[in-house]
Structures are given as structure tokens and as C-alpha cells.
Amino acid sequence: MSTTGLAGALRAARGGGVRTRPEHVVLAVFLLLVAPVYLLLPADGLWRPSLYWTVLAASVAALVVAVSRSPWRRRWTLVVLAQFGFIAGEAVSAVAQLSHERFVLPVSADAAFVTADLLLLAGVLRLTRPPWRVSRGVLVDTLVVAVSVGTLLVLFALLPALDGARGAAATLTAAFFPLFDIAVVVLLARTAGWSGHRPRAYWFLAAALAGTVVADLSYALWVAGTGSYLPPAAVELCWLSFYVLCAAAAVSRSAVALGSAPAGRDTGQLRLPVLGVAAVALPLASLADELLDLGAHDHGPWLQAGTVVVVLLVLVRLSGLLRAVQAQRSEVERLAETDPLTGLPNRRAWDAAVARAFVAARAAGTPMTVAIVDLDRFKQYNDAHGHDGGDDLLREAARAWGGSLPGAFLARWGGEEFTVLLACGAQEAVQRLAAVHRGVPDGQTCSIGVATWDGAEVPMATLARADQALYRAKRTGRDRTVVAPDRAEALAAEVGG
CATH class of the missing domain: 1.20.1070 (Rhopdopsin 7-helix transmembrane proteins)
Structure with missing residues (x-):
């Protein structure tokens, strides 16, 4: 220096x-x-x-x-x-x-x-x-x-x-x-x-x-x-x-x-x-x-x-x-198959679980039913309470439904839609899904579409029938469960129409 x-x-x-x-x-x-x-x-x-x-x-x-x-x-x-x-x-x-x-x-x-x-x-x-x-x-x-x-x-x-x-x-x-x-x-x-x-x-x-x-x-x-x-x-x-x-x-x-x-x-x-x-x-x-x-x-x-x-x-x-x-x-x-918001299985996990369940049901000769649950007017709720409020509603709904459906496979399908896999027929599924209607948080409601697997169709076909039933539930007033007709009935209705 x-x-x-x-x-x-x-x-x-x-x-x-x-x-x-x-x-x-x-x-x-x-x-x-x-x-x-x-x-x-x-x-x-x-x-x-x-x-x-x-x-x-x-x-x-x-x-x-x-x-x-x-x-x-x-x-x-x-x-x-x-x-x-x-x-x-x-x-x-x-x-x-x-x-x-x-x-x-x-x-x-x-x-x-x-x-x-x-x-x-x-x-x-x-x-x-x-x-x-x-x-x-x-x-x-x-x-x-x-x-x-x-x-x-x-x-x-x-x-x-x-x-x-x-x-x-x-x-x-x-x-x-x-x-x-x-x-x-x-x-x-x-x-x-x-x-x-x-x-x-x-x-x-x-x-x-x-x-x-x-x-x-x-x-x-x-x-x-x-x-x-x-x-x-x-x-x-x-x-x-x-x-x-x-x-x-x-x-x-x-x-x-x-x-x-x-x-x-x-x-x-x-x-x-x-x-x-x-x-x-x-x-x-x-x-x-x-x-x-x-x-x-x-x-x-x-x-x-x-x-x-x-x-x-x-x-x-x-x-x-x-x-x-x-x-x-x-x-x-595990993270790849988990929805980060609700902690439920995501669509990837759902596809794998449904494929395994349908194979096991075919071998055992037992019924399988899928349901799609959609929160009614969720966009309006989200606009009124903000995105954080909407996220809270999704998390609380997932927590409530998971506790009211023991033995069922509950997943988040996307947005405000959830899917449920139940090892039972359509009537029993409707009875069990009543708890889902009662469990919607903050005074909100939900619509549910139900379809029972016929033992032959691919999982996506069964889910598509449940989605059609959900659409009818929305169109006829919401806050309800609609059961889709089986595939044979649906085909007959299309032919008759």
C-alpha cells in the first residue's frame, strides 16, 4: 500500500x-x-x-x-x-x-x-x-x-x-x-x-x-x-x-x-x-x-x-x-399421483386405481360404480370469496367427503370435479353418496352423476356415462344425484330415438 x-x-x-x-x-x-x-x-x-x-x-x-x-x-x-x-x-x-x-x-x-x-x-x-x-x-x-x-x-x-x-x-x-x-x-x-x-x-x-x-x-x-x-x-x-x-x-x-x-x-x-x-x-x-x-x-x-x-x-x-x-x-x-391442493389422489392415480379395480371386479364377479361429484356454482363462489376462498372450499370438501366415504376411492378429477369409486351397485352407491351432499362445506351444494360398470366396457366409457348423468343433474336443478342407464338401455334409447 x-x-x-x-x-x-x-x-x-x-x-x-x-x-x-x-x-x-x-x-x-x-x-x-x-x-x-x-x-x-x-x-x-x-x-x-x-x-x-x-x-x-x-x-x-x-x-x-x-x-x-x-x-x-x-x-x-x-x-x-x-x-x-x-x-x-x-x-x-x-x-x-x-x-x-x-x-x-x-x-x-x-x-x-x-x-x-x-x-x-x-x-x-x-x-x-x-x-x-x-x-x-x-x-x-x-x-x-x-x-x-x-x-x-x-x-x-x-x-x-x-x-x-x-x-x-x-x-x-x-x-x-x-x-x-x-x-x-x-x-x-x-x-x-x-x-x-x-x-x-x-x-x-x-x-x-x-x-x-x-x-x-x-x-x-x-x-x-x-x-x-x-x-x-x-x-x-x-x-x-x-x-x-x-x-x-x-x-x-x-x-x-x-x-x-x-x-x-x-x-x-x-x-x-x-x-x-x-x-x-x-x-x-x-x-x-x-x-x-x-x-x-x-x-x-x-x-x-x-x-x-x-x-x-x-x-x-x-x-x-x-x-x-x-x-x-x-x-x-407419491407426489406425481397426489393433488397438491387437496392431498387427494389425482387423475393419474385414479386411472390406475380404476383399471386395477375393474380387473379385480371382473375376476370376482362383483359390481363397481363410479360417480362424478361437481360443486354447484363454484365459479360464483370463487368470484365472491376470491381464489383463496375457493381453494379453502375445495380442501374442506375433500376432507369432509374423505371421512364420509369409508372404503371408497376418492380423487380430484380437476377443477371443482371429484370422482368416487365404490365397490357396490347403483342403489347402494346413491345411498352412500347422500353423505356427500350433506358434507358440502359453507352451505354450498353439489351435483352427482353415477354409472355402474357393466363388466365389459372400458373405464372411460363408464366414466363418460357418469358424466352424462352429472350433466342431467345440473340441467334439472342441481343439488341431486342422477344415475345413468346401463349401456344396453342407453343404446336402446338412442335406437328408439
């Missing part, structure tokens, strides 16, 4: 033209002041621990104040509790160092760190969605990545460094924290959708978790390689950045959006490549291990075991996806 530009920026800041964000202040102080000073302080003495605990306490205090002052940030409560868990672990570790306690993994502070990690996991999920709403697919995706990455880290980083000298407990303890951190990062990305807009607080929180991955993995390699449990300054800074970035995320104005905004839309554009790489990483590593003879350890059995676990997880994921696709297909089919 030029001198003129800098002067202009300063003048704008003094004049209120620049809006200082609290999270930027926190990061600037840490990156420009704390980090350089921390790296320059001597490893021995009290200056470096004093600065470490000062920054840690200030960060957690800022987090607590930000959460307590805003009811919209209450979703951050579990993250606050996790911070206190980490502080407890840090305190136990500090006391052990001062007392020159002999460190053997797992150490006494690990219980506090594990508890804090679990609280942090629940807190991260709470910030994106309630933990109990996390789908099985999200958990399987996380396990695929964690198992794949974790197996590679343990086999090609930790085991060679440990060289079997410190036992299985030390290896598992050293591997747990970076692997758990990776799982939390993947869950944060996966539950947020991996696509779409992200508030600034999301990126601060993601950076904080990424810092713990780097710190815990570096520390595990440091312990495995050197045998020293005193971390270097760079690793301590990574841990410290976790507290600072969490505080920056909480004090950010976008923290409210992170705590209340719905999860982003998951298009799979990033998820699928990540899962694909995680799924093939272990088989490729096994092949490279065989061809290149990587390291002195026999990685083959472990890589194969990890591959089997990942393949099983992928199969579980595919099974869930297939079930989801099947459920979506069923829902689409």
Missing part, C-alpha cells in the same frame, strides 16, 4: 470510515506481537510459560464474555466447557513438569484432554446442527476419512518413530489426539455441507481445529522421535492458536450466524472426491509398500485390515444412499 493510501486509510479509521472487527484485533495482536515474542523467549525459565498462560487465560476469558453477553451465542457453551477441560489438562501437565514427574504415555493429563475433546466434538456439532440430528451418512463419511488417514499416519509416521520401543499404549495415545482432531475437522466440514456461503466465524473455528491437528500430530512425532515430552515452541504456538482462534470466532459478529444458520447445501462436489481419495488411499499405499519396500516394518497386514474396514464403511454408505434414493423415488411417485 502506498503512503498516500495508508494515510487515507488512517484518516478514514479516525473518522469512523473503517469498521474495526474485534476478531481482527485479536488475530493481529497474536500474530504480530505474541507469536514473535514467544518464539524469541528462552526455552528455560518462566517467561515463556507465563506468556503462554496469559494468552490462554485472555483467550478463554474473551470466549466466556462473548458467549455470556449474547443469548444467540449460547450454542457455544459446549465449546466453552471444552476450553476449561483443556485448561485442566494443561494445568495437570504443568504441575507434572514442575514436579519433574516421569512421563510415560498415557499421562495423567490425558483424561482431561480426552474429556475436553469429546466436549469439543459435541460443541462443534451443536454449532452446525443438534448432535442428535447428525445422520448416519455423516458419521460414516467421517469414519472413512479418519480410518484411512489414521492408518497411514500410524503406520508411516508414528510406528517408525516409536520403533516399538514404547509399547502399544504409547502408540495408541500418541495416535488418538491427531486422529480425533481430524475426525472433528471432517465433521465440521461435513455437517456444514462442504459447500455454500460460510460466515467468518466458521473459518476461524475451522482454522482453530486445523491448528490442533498440526499441533497434536507434530507433538506425537516429537515424542516418538526424541523421547522428550516437552514440546518445542512452534508446537506450543499451534496449541495456543487454537484458543486464540476460538476466541476470535466467538467474538466475531458472524458467530451468531454460525450458531443459528441452517447447514449449507451439500452438492457432493467436494465430498465425493474426498471420500474417493480416502477410499483408495490404503490400497494404493499397500501397493506402493509392496513395490517400493517402504520402511523396515511389515505394513501389509495393517494396510489390508484398514482397507477392509474402509470397504465395509463404503458399503454401509452405499447402502444408505440406495435407501435414500429409493425413498426419494417413492416420494416422487
